[in-house]
Amino acid sequence: xxxxxxxxxxxxxxxxxxxxxxxxxxxxxxxxxxxxxxxxxxxxxxxxxxxxxxxxxxxxxxxxxxxxxxxxxxxxxxxxxxxxxxxxxxxxxxxxxxxxxxxxxxxxxxxxxxxxxxxxxxxxxxxxxxxxxxxxxxxxxxxxxxxxxxxxxxxxxxxxxxxxxxxxxxxxxxxxxxxxxxxxxxxxxxxxxxxxxxxxxxxxxxxxxxxxxxxxxxxxxxxxxxxxxxxxxxxxxxxxxxxxxxxxxxxx
Amino acid sequence: xxxxxxxxxxxxxxxxxxxxxxxxxxxxxxxxxxxxxxxxxxxxxxxxxxxxxxxxxxxxxxxxxxxxxxxxxxxxxxxxxxxxxxxxxxxxxxxxxxxxxxxxxxxxxxxxxxxxxxxxxxxxxxxxxxxxxxxxxxxxxxxxxxxxxxxxxxxxxxxxxxxxxxxxxxxxxxxxxxxxxxxxxxxxxxxxxxxxxxxxxxxxxx
Numbered sequence: 348x349x350x351x352x353x354x355x356x357x358x359x360x361x362x363x364x365x366x367x368x369x370x371x372x373x374x375x376x377x378x379x380x381x382x383x384x385x386x387x388x389x390x391x392x393x394x395x396x397x398x399x400x401x402x403x404x405x406x407x408x409x410x411x412x413x414x415x416x417x418x419x420x421x422x423x424x425x426x427x428x429x430x431x432x433x434x435x436x437x438x439x440x441x442x443x444x445x446x447x448x449x450x451x452x453x454x455x456x457x458x459x460x461x462x463x464x465x466x467x468x469x470x471x472x473x474x475x476x477x478x479x480x481x482x483x484x485x486x487x488x489x490x491x492x493x494x495x496x497x498x499x500x501x502x503x504x505x506x507x508x509x510x511x512x513x514x515x516x517x518x519x520x521x522x523x524x525x526x527x528x529x530x531x532x533x534x535x536x537x538x539x540x541x542x543x544x545x546x547x548x549x550x551x552x553x554x555x556x557x558x559x560x561x562x563x564x565x566x567x568x569x570x571x572x573x574x575x576x577x578x579x580x581x582x583x584x585x586x587x588x589x590x591x592x593x594x595x596x597x598x599x
Numbered sequence: 600x601x602x603x604x605x606x607x608x609x610x611x612x613x614x615x616x617x618x619x620x621x622x623x624x625x626x627x628x629x630x631x632x633x634x635x636x637x638x639x640x641x642x643x644x645x646x647x648x649x650x651x652x653x654x655x656x657x658x659x660x661x662x663x664x665x666x667x668x669x670x671x672x673x674x675x676x677x678x679x680x681x682x683x684x685x686x687x688x689x690x691x692x693x694x695x696x697x698x699x700x701x702x703x704x705x706x707x708x709x710x711x712x713x714x715x716x717x718x719x720x721x722x723x724x725x726x727x728x729x730x731x732x733x734x735x736x737x738x739x740x741x742x743x744x745x746x747x748x749x750x751x752x753x754x755x756x757x758x759x760x761x762x763x764x765x766x767x768x769x770x771x772x773x774x775x776x777x778x779x780x781x782x783x784x785x786x787x788x789x790x791x792x793x794x795x796x797x798x799x800x801x802x803x804x805x
Contacts, residue, residue: 367605369609369804369805370609371745371804373609374609374611374745375612375613375614382614382742382744383742384614385614385742385743385744386662387661387662387663387665388661388662388667388794389744389794390795390799390800390802392801394802395769395801395804397765397805398725399725400722400723400724400725400730401677401683401688401722401723402675402676402677402683402722402733402735402750403735403805405675405683405684405685405687405688406687406700407640407675407684407685407698408684408686409639413639415634415635425630446607447606447607447609448604448606458622459622460618460621468618468621470618470628471629472618472707473618484630485621485622486621486622486625486633486634488622522613522616522618522619522622524622524623528685528687530735530737531805533673533737533746534609534612535615535619535739535746536613537616551613551614554614554744560611561611564610564611564613586608586609586610587609587610588609589605
C-alpha cells in the first residue's frame with residue numbers, strides 16, 4: 348500500500364491518506380459514440396493522475412439543518428398547500444450510501460431529479476408531448492443518517508423518447524448526485540428499476556462497460572419495506588470511494 | 600481491526616444529462632421557491648469575511664468550440680489563509696462565513712459561469728511542499744459520462760506557479776496554460792474550459 352507522507356504543519360499533524368484510486372474500468376469511458384452527445388464532449392487526452400491532497404480529501408459539508416420537512420418527498424414538495432399530491436405510482440426509494448470499505452457514510456447530501464409519471468421533465472428544454480403535472484417538480488434532497496441511510500418518497504418516473512437515435516427511449520430512471528466527505532468522492536449517477544425492458548436498449552446505460560456493473564444501478568423491489576395501501580419500496584445502495592486506512596487504525 | 604482493503608467498488612457514474620439543473624440549481628431555471636428559494640452554492644461568502652474579493656468567470660466549450668449551455672460547474676477552494684471549510688482539515692478553523700464551495704449552471708444562452716469568491720491562500724501538497732493558490736473545478740453536463748476534475752491557477756502568481764508541485768510535473772509544459780486563468784481586470788479572472796480538441800484543458804484523475 349502506498350503511504351503518503353504526513354503534512355508538516357504548525358498545529359496538529361493530520362494523517363493524510365488518500366482515497367482508493369478510482370477504478371476507471373468500472374465507469375463509462377468518456378467517448379461512447381452510441382451516446383452521441385459524448386462525441387464532442389469527451390476529453391481526448393489522458394487524465395493527469397495526482398495524489399490526493401487536502402483539496403480532494405475535503406469537501407463541503409451539508410448538515411441536516413439545510414433540509415425542510417418535505418425536501419425528500421417529491422409527491423408533495425412542489426405542490427402548494429391544499430393541492431393534490433403528484434400523479435403516478437407512489438414509491439419509496441431508499442437505501443444506504445456506503446464506502447468501498449463497506450461502512451455507511453453519514454452526512455452525505457443526496458440530491459435527486461427525475462421526470463414525472465408521464466416521462467416529462469419540468470425543464471424549459473423538455474418539449475416532450477407528455478403533460479406536466481402541476482403538483483410535481485421532480486427534485487428532492489436529503490442527508491444520510493448516522494448509518495448512511497437515506498429515503499425518498501416519489502412517483503415512478505415514466506420512460507421517454509430522447510434525441511439520439513431515431514427511436515431511443517430512456518428507461519425509467521432517477522438521477523442521483525452525491526457528496527461524500529471529500530471532493531474526490533463526488534459522484535453523479537442514475538438509478539434504474541428492476542424488470543424495466545428498456546434498460547438493455549439504452550445507449551446511456553450501455554456506456555457502462557459490463558452488464559454486471561449495470562446491475563449495480565438497478566433498484567430492487569423491496570416488498571418488506573412497502574407501505575401497504577400506500578407505496579411500493581425500491582432499494583438502491585450506492586458506493587462512494589473509500590479512504591485508505593489511517594496510520595492510527597493500522598496500529599490498532 | 601479496521602478493514603484496510605477495498606471490499607466494495609464505487610458505483611458506476613452516469614451522465615448528469617441535460618436536466619441536472621432540476622436537481623441541483625432549480626431556482627436558477629425558474630422552479631421558483633424550490634427549497635425555500637435558494638440554490639445551494641449560490642454564495643461562497645458572507646459580508647465581513649476577510650480576503651481579496653475576486654470574480655472568476657468563464658465558459659465551457661465542446662470539441663468544436665461551441666459553448667456548453669446545459670452544464671454545471673462546481674468549485675471548491677481554501678480560504679484566504681489556505682484553510683478548507685471541512686472537518687477533514689485539522690490544521691485550523693477556516694474563515695467563518697466562507698463556504699469554500701460554489702455551484703452554477705452554465706448560462707442557457709451563452710454557456711458562461713461567474714463566481715464571486717475570495718482569492719485562496721496556498722495549501723500543502725502531499726509531501727508538505729506548498730502549492731500555488733488554485734481553485735478546484737468539477738464539471739458535469741449532458742455527454743460527460745464521468746464528472747471532470749480540473750484546477751484553476753492565477754496568472755499573477757507566476758513564481759509560485761513555476762514552483763508548484765502539480766504544474767511543474769506536467770509532462771507537456773505547453774498544457775500548463777490551460778490551467779491558468781487570464782486577467783480581465785483587477786481581481787477579475789477568466790477561466791475557459793475546453794473539453795476536447797485544440798487547447799484541451801488538463802483534467803485530473805484525483
